[in-house]
Amino acid sequence: MNSGLNKMIWAAWEAAAKHAGRAYIAGPELDDAMSACRRLLGQGFGGTICFWNLESDPPRRIVEAYISALAVLASQKMDCYLSIKLPALKYDVVLLNAVLEQAQHTHTLVHFDSLEHATADQTFSMIAMAARSYPHLGCTLPGRWLRSLTDVDLAVDLGLHVRVVKGEWPDPQHAEIDPRAGYLNVIDRLAGRARFVAVATHDPELGRTALQRLRQAGTPCSLELLYGLPVKPALKVATECGVPVRVYVPFGHGWLPYSLTHARRNPRVFWWILRDLISAGSPPLSKKSSRGILPSAKETPSSTSISRA
Numbered sequence: 001m002n003s004g005l006n007k008m009i010w011a012a013w014e015a016a017a018k019h020a021g022r023a024y025i026a027g028p029e030l031d032d033a034m035s036a037c038r039r040l041l042g043q044g045f046g047g048t049i050c051f052w053n054l055e056s057d058p059p060r061r062i063v064e065a066y067i068s069a070l071a072v073l074a075s076q077k078m079d080c081y082l083s084i085k086l087p088a089l090k091y092d093v094v095l096l097n098a099v100l101e102q103a104q105h106t107h108t109l110v111h112f113d114s115l116e117h118a119t120a121d122q123t124f125s126m127i128a129m130a131a132r133s134y135p136h137l138g139c140t141l142p143g144r145w146l147r148s149l150t151d152v153d154l155a156v157d158l159g160l161h162v163r164v165v166k167g168e169w170p171d172p173q174h175a176e177i178d179p180r181a182g183y184l185n186v187i188d189r190l191a192g193r194a195r196f197v198a199v200a201t202h203d204p205e206l207g208r209t210a211l212q213r214l215r216q217a218g219t220p221c222s223l224e225l226l227y228g229l230p231v232k233p234a235l236k237v238a239t240e241c242g243v244p245v246r247v248y249v250p251f252g253h254g255w256l257p258y259s260l261t262h263a264r265r266n267p268r269v270f271w272w273i274l275r276d277l278i279s280a281g282s283p284p285l286s287k288k289s290s291r292g293i294l295p296s297a298k299e300t301p302s303s304t305s306i307s308r309a
């Protein structure tokens with residue numbers, strides 16, 4: 001196809017996908033995330049919240065959102081930790097220290113999400129530096145990156161809480177790595193060694209195998225799920241394996257929990273985006289109650305009307 005037309009189609013598709021992404025956040029405000037977490041708690045689930053920023057948000061504004069989130073978590077004494085995106089802070093040590101100082105008041109876990117492969121070196125060296133002064137830290141290891149096997153060793157040495165994901169971004173040098181096989185290699189390397197492993201996947205077979213291997217090795221573990229994605233099969237696995245469940249609740253700006261590169265490889269993603277686009281324009285409660293983790297008629301007005309306005 002003509003490359004100009006191709007670009008236009010992808011730009012339009014990306015805009016549509018971003019719109020659909022609003023289905024995966026609790027709402028624009030911290031209050032929206034806290035309401036979602038309270039409901040989750042009522043359903044027996046823990047939480048982790050993260051402010052999803054825009055590219056254009058200044059790092060100071062993002063840090064303020066992280067610090068406010070920590071302050072509210074501290075005041076409400078919830079089973080909930082903070083996830084952050086270090087590249088969004090432009091790797092600014094002063095800003096990261098401000099977040100950790102706030103976390104220190106209540107020893108709240110601060111977890112580093114994983115972004116593009118190129119961001120990993122700087123992220124891990126800052127985690128290693130931060131771990132010298134604050135021990136309650138977590139990192140994310142994508143199964144589709146070869147480097148994750150080495151990062152496991154660092155995570156174990158630093159005593160980090162680890163979340164294993166398939167990964168939204170490929171390994172540029174090792175695109176051949178199968179996300180599932182890579183995922184289980186990372187799990188095997190963590191089993192019997194890590195302080196704690198969160199198995200973050202909605203793929204029930206993968207979740208079951210990962211949790212069984214960790215349990216057999218005596219490694220404390222849980223299942224982590226994304227707000228707004230279908231959960232029934234995954235929850236069944238958590239019950240079978242006898243592990244707790246935690247839900248990642250984003251607030252702020254909608255992103256997609258699948259990248260468009262997945263859409264190119266996996267036609268099912270086109271359908272998901274289309275479906276989310278349709279549901280993004282319809283009342284969210286009916287949509288969520290049919291497939292997401294938060295079926296609740298008590299959704300606060302702010303999280304229903306503003307987030308999908």
Ligand SMILES: Cc1cc2nc3c(=O)[nH]c(=O)nc-3n(C[C@H](O)[C@H](O)[C@H](O)COP(=O)(O)OP(=O)(O)OC[C@H]3O[C@@H](n4cnc5c(N)ncnc54)[C@H](O)[C@@H]3O)c2cc1C
Pocket residue numbers: 112113114115140142165166167168169200201202203204224225226229230247248257258272
């Ligand atoms: C708690 C958590 C934290 C994460 N943090 C990160 C991170 O920091 N960095 C990162 O790169 N990635 C992160 N991810 C995303 C992860 O890398 C995967 O891209 C994502 O979880 C999809 O892979 P999957 O293992 O769930 O399996 P998939 O095979 O993609 O999904 C399993 C099943 O879930 C359903 N499903 C999945 N996605 C959708 C959808 N969008 N709409 C409808 N149904 C769907 C389908 O039924 C599918 O068959 C995180 C995921 C979770 C659950």
